[in-house]
Amino acid sequence: MRRGIQLFSLILFALLFVLSPLVEKLALPPDLFLKADPLLGISAVLASRRLLGLLLWSLPVLLSAFVAGRFFCGWLCPLGTCFELCSTKKAQKKNPVPKKAKFYLLLFLLAAAACTVNIAGIFDPIALITRAFTIILYPLTMLGAATGLEIFRPAADYLSLITLSHAQVHEPVFSLLPLTVIVMLALFVLNYTYPRFWCRSLCPLGALLGVGARLGFFRRRVTDGCTSCMKCARDCPAGALGQEPREYDPQECICCLKCGKICPAHAVDFSPGTGAAAGQTDMGRRGLLTTAAAGALTAFAITKDTAEKVNENRLIRPPGALPESLFQGTCIRCGQCMKICPTNTLQPCLFEAGIAGIWSPRLKTRLAGCDQTCSLCGTVCPTGAIRELTLDEKKHAKLGTASLDRNRCLVWAQDRLCLICDEQCPYNAIVFKWKDGMRRPIVIDTKCNGCGFCEQVCPVQGRSAIEVSQHGEIRLAEGSYIEKARELQLEFKNEPGDDAFIQESEQPESASPQKLPEGIRAN
Numbered sequence: 399m400r401r402g403i404q405l406f407s408l409i410l411f412a413l414l415f416v417l418s419p420l421v422e423k424l425a426l427p428p429d430l431f432l433k434a435d436p437l438l439g440i441s442a443v444l445a446s447r448r449l450l451g452l453l454l455w456s457l458p459v460l461l462s463a464f465v466a467g468r469f470f471c472g473w474l475c476p477l478g479t480c481f482e483l484c485s486t487k488k489a490q491k492k493n494p495v496p497k498k499a500k501f502y503l504l505l506f507l508l509a510a511a512a513c514t515v516n517i518a519g520i521f522d523p524i525a526l527i528t529r530a531f532t533i534i535l536y537p538l539t540m541l542g543a544a545t546g547l548e549i550f551r552p553a554a555d556y557l558s559l560i561t562l563s564h565a566q567v568h569e570p571v572f573s574l575l576p577l578t579v580i581v582m583l584a585l586f587v588l589n590y591t592y593p594r595f596w597c598r599s600l601c602p603l604g605a606l607l608g609v610g611a612r613l614g615f616f617r618r619r620v621t622d623g624c625t626s627c628m629k630c631a632r633d634c635p636a637g638a639l640g641q642e643p644r645e646y647d648p649q650e651c652i653c654c655l656k657c658g659k660i661c662p663a664h665a666v667d668f669s670p671g672t673g674a675a676a677g678q679t680d681m682g683r684r685g686l687l688t689t690a691a692a693g694a695l696t697a698f699a700i701t702k703d704t705a706e707k708v709n710e711n712r713l714i715r716p717p718g719a720l721p722e723s724l725f726q727g728t729c730i731r732c733g734q735c736m737k738i739c740p741t742n743t744l745q746p747c748l749f750e751a752g753i754a755g756i757w758s759p760r761l762k763t764r765l766a767g768c769d770q771t772c773s774l775c776g777t778v779c780p781t782g783a784i785r786e787l788t789l790d791e792k793k794h795a796k797l798g799t800a801s802l803d804r805n806r807c808l809v810w811a812q813d814r815l816c817l818i819c820d821e822q823c824p825y826n827a828i829v830f831k832w833k834d835g836m837r838r839p840i841v842i843d844t845k846c847n848g849c850g851f852c853e854q855v856c857p858v859q860g861r862s863a864i865e866v867s868q869h870g871e872i873r874l875a876e877g878s879y880i881e882k883a884r885e886l887q888l889e890f891k892n893e894p895g896d897d898a899f900i901q902e903s904e905q906p907e908s909a910s911p912q913k914l915p916e917g918i919r920a921n
Contacts, residue, residue, distance in 0.1 A: 400472070400654060404479040411476040415531050418738055421777045429734055429780035431476065435524045436460040437603045438730045441507060442781045445516035445727030452781055463610030471597060471604050472636075472652030477523040478597055482635070484586055485593040493592045495599035497637065497650060501681055502689050504605040509693025514723065515700050517754050519730030521602050529757060532733030533578045533746065536570065543567045570742040574757065577748075594635045597652065608649035616668050618651060620644040624665040630657035704752030711750040712867045714761040714848065717768060717795040718776045718785035721873045722751075728783035731757035735775035735784055741766035743850065744775065759784075761797065763850025763866045768797060770824055770849055770892075787879070793890050794883040797848030799870040800827070800841050806863035809838050819852035819864050825890050828852060843870060844888050 411431050418428035432438060433455035442450055459470050471478055507518045519525040544567040554562040572578075588595040597604055624643050631639040634657060638650035643666075658666040681689070704726065707713075716735055719725050736744040736759050743766035746757045759775075761768060770793060776786035787795060800819075804810035813836060820828040820839060827845035830837040841864070848866050856862040872882055883890065 403473050404482070407474045408476045408479045411527075412531075415528070415536075415737075418734065418778050419774065421774070427780075428778055429732070430455075431524050432528060432730065432732055432734070432780040434459050435522060435603060437504075437507075437518055437522050437606050438525060438781070440606075441511040441516050441518035442728050442730065444508065444511035445514050446724050447514070448724075448728075450728075450781060460607075460610065463607040464613055465615045466653055467611035467614040467616065467648050468604060468607045468636075468650075468652045470607060471601070472654040475523060475603075477527040478594075478652075480527070481586070481589045481594060481596060485589055485635075493595055493599045493637070495595075497598055498681060499599050500601050500605040501608075502685065503600065504602040505681075505686065505689045506693040506696075507602055509690040510697040510700075511727075513694050513697035513701075514727050515697035515754050516727045516729070517700075518602065519732060520757065521600070522730065523596070523601055523603050525730050525732045529731060529733040530578060530582050532737040533572045533575055534582065536737055537572065537575070540567055540569045544569050568740065568742070570737075570739075572736065572745060573762075574746045574748060594637075598637055598650070604652075605649075611648045611651070614648050615670055616653075617648065617670075618646050618657070618666065618668055621665045621667075623663045624661075625663050627662065629660055629662065630666060633657070633660055700752060700754045704754055707750060707752040707755070712865065713747075713750050714763065714798050714850075714866060714868055714871070715873070716744060716759055716761065716775045716784050717773070717792050717797055718787045718879075719873055720783055720785070720875050724875055725783050725873075726751065726754055726758065728781045729758050730781055730783075732780065733757070733759075734778040734780065735759050738774045738778050740772055740774070741769050743768055761850060761866075763853040764862055765854070767822075767851030767854045768849045770847070785874075791879045793847065794872070794879040794888070795874075796846075796870060796872040796879075796883065796888065796890075797850070798866045798868045799843050799846050799848055800850075800852055800864050800866045801869075802839060802841060802864050806858055806861070807839065808858065808863070809836070816857065818855050818857060822851045822855045824849065824851065824892055839864075844886075845890065846870075847890050 414424070414426060414428045414430055417424060421428050427433060433452055436453075436456035436459055439450060439452040439456040443453060462469050503521060507521065510517055547562075547565060547567055551563060585596055592598075620643055626643055628643060630643055631641075635654060636650045636652045638648075638652075639646045639657070653668065655668060658664075658668065704722075715722070715725060720728060731746075733746065736746060743761050743763060744759045745762045745765070747755045747760050749756065750760060751758055771789065773787050773789055773792040776784045776792075779786075802810070808814040808816040820826075820830065823846075825845050825847055827842050827847070828839050829842060831840050832838075848871065850866045852864050853862045853866055856864050872879060872886075874882060
């Protein structure tokens with residue numbers, strides 16, 4: 399029964415992940431597992447100083463720990479199921495990392511969150527597996543689908559299957575793929591060597607649920623029929639049993655019920671009441687104080703590093719992202735927004751936003767622009783780090799401002815004719831004015847939305863001659879982006895560019911003819 403529920407939970411997680419673009423049509427939210435994670439909810443509330451609806455979703459999981467211990471870990475956690483499916487059947491080895499390490503990690507994360515630095519999403523198991531699905535499995539799946547489509551395309555042409563013949567598959571690629579693969583591979587290797595290594599030694603969510611499990615209503619009980627064969631202790635996947643079969647640590651028990659099934663005397667069951675407990679994790683007052691202080695000091699250092707990095711790097715957040723301090727305090731690095739982005743412009747940060755910003759989303763506008771007809775990233779964000787916006791609000795959520803590097807621009811530096819950035823701008827924020835006898839591009843700041851399509855299509859090799867920075871961005875924790883843009887006298891209108899100036903009759907006699915770069919021709 400347990401294995402069936404585990405597989406159902408894993409399949410449900412995978413289905414919600416795959417069907418996330420249909421968020422408006424789904425009966426369940428695609429981020430159900432992330433919302434049900436109490437560690438993510440508590441950390442986001444502490445770091446952002448805001449009450450989030452996310453906590454309401456996670457209450458059932460948190461309360462279940464007080465009733466049935468770490469039931470979620472043993473029955474519903476998708477990452478735990480993956481580890482269990484990939485583990486060996488051999489007897490348990492002693493983990494090289496002590497079990498109390500996960501409690502130290504939990505306290506460290508909560509102390510950092512209390513000091514406004516939320517890094518729980520880096521270590522949380524639900525965020526971890528969601529991120530792995532996004533950065534590793536999703537691109538591989540799309541690559542396989544694209545390859546299969548190319549294989550069957552000739553047959554589709556022959557059979558006149560027009561839709562299949564012209565179908566295209568979006569093939570995303572994410573910049574931190576190697577790092578994510580290394581992290582997950584290391585965890586699975588450790589899990590294979592030391593079964594349930596992550597759950598026993600490192601999982602901070604398991605530690606949080608274990609704290610509630612100390613008061614669990616259902617406990618493991620052993621009858622007088624026990625023969626002390628210790629088979630249950632040897633085969634316990636969580637290492638929860640002590641030196642005597644009647645003693646166990648409820649903080650470590652994942653309620654898998656395996657001990658009851660393998661007991662030759664059928665002397666073990668789980669029922670309401672209290673049971674003897676041995677070896678409960680005791681961090682000690684010194685350990686508690688030291689860990690909490692380390693979390694607070696780390697948060698202080700990270701905050702200073704983040705402020706410097708954000709200003710140094712051309713960091714552009716998704717449309718509707720909260721102000722940076724709130725964004726980093728609320729974002730759980732799950733990767734849902736990056737997975738659903740249709741242009742693949744959303745990419746994970748490394749250290750562009752400081753150490754705490756690793757795996758958080760940013761726009762790489764040289765790779766692709768932000769589709770102005772899409773606002774999906776806000777619909778799948780489980781914590782509200784990216785606000786859910788209408789398309790009209792999204793249009794006024796200014797991402798930044800484009801600026802021209804005149805030393806690299808073909809028109810400014812080489813007196814050549816190039817219209818590409820102007821033609822691609824959806825707001826006609828790039829205009830041409832006479833300068834030194836030639837028409838040269840100028841960016842109108844009050845019309846630029848920062849979508850980045852101009853940077854994407856710039857024909858200059860390497861770094862673009864026109865780049866979007868966070869200068870002038872609008873990021874609101876609440877309120878209307880439309881009203882804010884009106885207050886700042888910004889104008890975002892979808893207007894086609896007027897390229898009539900390229901006609902020869904408009905050029906003054908003193909103007910020298912502009913050269914077209916290779917591969918570009920004027921209409």
